[in-house]
Amino acid sequence: MRPLEILLSLANLLTFFILVIPLLHRIRWVGYFVLITVLIAGIQFLVEGPRWQMVPAYALAGVVALVWLIQKFAPAGGISGQMIGNRFGFGLAIGIGILGLAVSIALPTVLPVFKFPRPGGPYQIGTVTYYWVDTSRHEIFSADPNASRELMVQVWYPAKGSPSSVRAPYITSAM
Numbered sequence: 091m092r093p094l095e096i097l098l099s100l101a102n103l104l105t106f107f108i109l110v111i112p113l114l115h116r117i118r119w120v121g122y123f124v125l126i127t128v129l130i131a132g133i134q135f136l137v138e139g140p141r142w143q144m145v146p147a148y149a150l151a152g153v154v155a156l157v158w159l160i161q162k163f164a165p166a167g168g169i170s171g172q173m174i175g176n177r178f179g180f181g182l183a184i185g186i187g188i189l190g191l192a193v194s195i196a197l198p199t200v201l202p203v204f205k206f207p208r209p210g211g212p213y214q215i216g217t218v219t220y221y222w223v224d225t226s227r228h229e230i231f232s233a234d235p236n237a238s239r240e241l242m243v244q245v246w247y248p249a250k251g252s253p254s255s256v257r258a259p260y261i262t263s264a265m
Contacts (some may be wrong), residue, residue: 091198095136098147101127101197105154106187109161124158127151143201146194155188204221215250217258219244225251 091099105127108114131151134144209215220243227238 091135092138092203094130094138095144095147095198098130098134098144099198102147102154102194104149104189105151105158106191109154109157110184110187121158121162124155128155133183141198141203143197144194146190146197150187150190150194154187175179207212211248212254213248215246216249216251217244217246 101123105124108120108123114120128151131148135148138149206209211223214252220242222243227239229239
């Protein structure tokens with residue numbers, strides 16, 4: 091996990107405990123930690139960039155902020171009073187929250203962001219791409235009966251580089 095992702099996961103965990111443990115409701119400033127969690131989620135999204143593994147963490151930060159707003163600004167006999175009075179609903183909410191926390195921490199941990207190591211050694215790396223068409227054989231997995239077999243190959247090889255050499259992208263036409 092990246093640093094801001096770890097910080098977001100910890101913030102989600104702390105805000106969950108703040109909302110669940112009634113004693114922490116009495117400390118006035120602690121509730122604003124929910125807003126800090128949403129801010130951390132936004133900063134992580136902008137600085138490190140979003141990725142699908144973090145969607146549960148973003149959603150959890152949003153849901154926790156919504157629950158905090160309901161608890162903070164709803165009238166005492168309103169929605170929050172009904173939710174707290176219902177033990178089954180409260181227990182279900184805690185269970186879903188724990189499951190959400192587990193998923194939001196497990197996904198980025200199990201499926202981390204990887205980085206290619208910088209190539210080393212005395213040689214630069216050259217690449218060439220070939221597009222081959224075998225006109226002697228027909229493609230059997232095509233709707234077109236006249237289609238020929240096609241193969242795209244990219245080869246990387248050690249090369250003597252110079253500062254004026256053209257740099258090739260790792261993936262051509264990625265979009």
